[in-house]
Amino acid sequence: MSTLSKPSHIGRKISRIRELRDMKQEVLAQALGTNQQAISILENSETIDDEKLNSIAKALGVSVEAIKNFSEESVINYFNTFTDQSAGTFNNNCTFNPLDKLIEAYEENKKLYERLIQAEKDKVEYLEKILKDK
Template sequence: MSVVFQDERKIKQGEVIAKLRRMQGIKQEALGKMCPSNFSQQKISEIESQIVIEEPTLEELAIALGVTVEFIKNFNDDNAIYNIQHNHDFKDHAVAHQNHQPIFNETSKLTSLLEKLVKDDTVKTQAILDLTKVVADLAEEVKKLRDN
């Protein structure tokens, strides 16, 4: 005989909406604009604080977030990550948001800039030395002319 245990925890739908929105890198204002009702940022904030969200509103938010209403009602973190990574669909002109931050090898850039600075510094130092020699030569010439 097998026993099936039901998850007794109460799922707070507003928190689920907030978590899904953050996981996708969407701001409250952008999520509101993605919904047909064009919710304000304040309205999304209010919705995210609710335990149970009205069904029509929940449907709009689910579509905007690329998940089903059932997914929100039965939310768990593992399902959320899988669904977002594998099943997110951008049909019907839904907004695709990607937090694109490419990684560059900054060490080579810094090294080349440092080499350029050292080269420029060397050139300027040499120019100062040359000018110092010219000034010394001119001072010697002036001294000779005064002595004569």
């Protein structure tokens, strides 16, 4: 049995990164100043020269190292870091007492109603004054 590792297929990595960035071959081709067929050939290549790889990395918005070190497993691990391990539970770390806020809101409503009642009383008083003057 051979213990040699399979060579890294750089074209497949470019293809996968492009797909993950939701970019079509045509868009990448346009960014590189070439055509879609050239991108297809490039993505089927096992090796790519460093100058071309640098321009591809720039067009994809990643580093050359990101392309060279790309693996499906690392992408899955990366996205798994965003999953919430406490799904279904709520993290209630209030920096205030909710009951105090409720009482404040109640008191504010009470003040507003008192102002409304006073405004109505003033209006009635004004209307009565107008009626007496006639």
